[in-house]
Amino acid sequence: MAKILVVDDQKNMRITLSIMLRAGGHEVDEAADADAAAASQRAGGYDLVLTDLKMGAQDGIEVLRRTKEMFPLTEVIVMTAYGTIESAVEAMRLGAYDYIQKPFNEQELLVKVQRAVEKRQLGSQVAFFAAEFRDKYHFENIVGRSSPIREVLGRIVKIAGSDATVLITGESGTGKELVAKAVHVNSKRSSQPFVPVNCAAVTETLLESELFGHVKGAFTGASSQRKGLIEEATGGTFFFDEIAETSTAFQAKLLRVLQEGEIRRVGDNKAIKVDIRVIAATNQDMHRAIAEKRFRQDLYYRLNVVRFLLPPLRERREDIPLLSQHFMEKVCRKMNTRVRMGDGVMDFLLAYEFPGNIRELENMIEQGVALASQTGVVQLEDIAPQDLPTAPRDLPGERSLAASVDAAERQAIESALRECDGNRERAADQLGLSPTTLWRKMKRLDIRWPT
Numbered sequence: 001m002a003k004i005l006v007v008d009d010q011k012n013m014r015i016t017l018s019i020m021l022r023a024g025g026h027e028v029d030e031a032a033d034a035d036a037a038a039a040s041q042r043a044g045g046y047d048l049v050l051t052d053l054k055m056g057a058q059d060g061i062e063v064l065r066r067t068k069e070m071f072p073l074t075e076v077i078v079m080t081a082y083g084t085i086e087s088a089v090e091a092m093r094l095g096a097y098d099y100i101q102k103p104f105n106e107q108e109l110l111v112k113v114q115r116a117v118e119k120r121q122l123g124s125q126v127a128f129f130a131a132e133f134r135d136k137y138h139f140e141n142i143v144g145r146s147s148p149i150r151e152v153l154g155r156i157v158k159i160a161g162s163d164a165t166v167l168i169t170g171e172s173g174t175g176k177e178l179v180a181k182a183v184h185v186n187s188k189r190s191s192q193p194f195v196p197v198n199c200a201a202v203t204e205t206l207l208e209s210e211l212f213g214h215v216k217g218a219f220t221g222a223s224s225q226r227k228g229l230i231e232e233a234t235g236g237t238f239f240f241d242e243i244a245e246t247s248t249a250f251q252a253k254l255l256r257v258l259q260e261g262e263i264r265r266v267g268d269n270k271a272i273k274v275d276i277r278v279i280a281a282t283n284q285d286m287h288r289a290i291a292e293k294r295f296r297q298d299l300y301y302r303l304n305v306v307r308f309l310l311p312p313l314r315e316r317r318e319d320i321p322l323l324s325q326h327f328m329e330k331v332c333r334k335m336n337t338r339v340r341m342g343d344g345v346m347d348f349l350l351a352y353e354f355p356g357n358i359r360e361l362e363n364m365i366e367q368g369v370a371l372a373s374q375t376g377v378v379q380l381e382d383i384a385p386q387d388l389p390t391a392p393r394d395l396p397g398e399r400s401l402a403a404s405v406d407a408a409e410r411q412a413i414e415s416a417l418r419e420c421d422g423n424r425e426r427a428a429d430q431l432g433l434s435p436t437t438l439w440r441k442m443k444r445l446d447i448r449w450p451t
Helices: 011-023 034-043 060-070 085-093 106-128 131-136 147-159 176-185 204-212 248-260 286-291 297-303 317-335 345-351 357-371 398-419 424-431 435-444
Strands: 003-007 027-031 048-052 075-080 098-101 166-169 194-198 237-241 262-264 271-273 277-282 306-309
Touching (some): 003 034, 011 027, 011 106, 034 048, 034 060, 075 085, 085 098, 098 106, 147 176, 147 306, 166 176, 166 297, 176 237, 176 277, 248 297, 286 297, 317 345, 424 435
Parallel strands (some): 048 075, 166 277, 166 306, 194 237
Antiparallel strands (some): 262 271
16 A cells, blocks of 8 residues: 555546545545645655646646655656647656556556556665665664664654654654654754653653743742743754653643643743644553543644554564664774674574663673673673573574564463453554554464453
């Protein structure tokens, strides 16, 4: 399935094309002209734009030009009427993937669309591995080649240019703040402040004053008026880390910031307008928090405009070698040393469950480099956690290792399903998986629920 934008000044044609494309399994939005098309793309980004060539003052060439400026990887197909082939050829010279001449049948359209989508997906995969792409979008610290990480990178590129509120969920140590920073530096607010606040690290009494500011005499010790961090961040991006750790009273005030774009300093009745993009993150099961009345449902829907679900490291094991190399090079530069991994170290890392995810892997590599600075070789005992039930040298062989991983996955999935009363969507959210991935794992492991 691809996300497609249909651009045509004739409403009937837009409706007809949308029906055809949705029947082919695609997600479709519509726009009547180049301005509307640009606004739609700023709000989300598309895999493919299908635009009419002749549309009054702003034609399909203008749609093509703006699309390639904003999203170079998005493919464009232009629709032409009889006698406008020269214009279609010009469009292809300017970067269009193909053209289709009216009238056309449904099968002809779907074939061209499918080919364009396949080229888009291939181009994205190649681009994700290219240094130029990573430099352009400041992805130097987001490392990996796995499908989940490519999906995250692609989503960042699509939504960064908009002002949409973002909610990032995932276990601790999965890189939620890295994603938040990547969204910010690729947005139109990149020249303005990025202000992160860990809501779990600030007491409830101080949090409101820190974020909203206060007036003189608002409370004991408030000897002068003070701006809050939100007011200081106007024009930029505010990152609420561990948002689920806040009280419902504070959440009601944050909801006003999102709805009205204004704050009130503690002890003041005057509203102050603020212009910030909000990104929030949590490692909690938000559905459970809402059910237990720990998190406001209305605030959740305000935050959950664009959602990132970051997979745990055990769900992207193919990225462990790349991440290990990245961290080893980083730590060696910091310590001005050179080391290499000894025998069996990578096998251990690939087998380990990483409850602390990427942060734990980075710490293990740093510890290993520090302990190996004299010998130049990182050994198993240099990186293995001290509380492992068995020593690294006693790691089972490949077959029993796979069985151990399957057993651990089975236990985690069944536990999540029990805690979520069999609700697969909530269980998937708790496990840091997509519902489709959970279904596939249940099928592979022959997990039938209810048991």
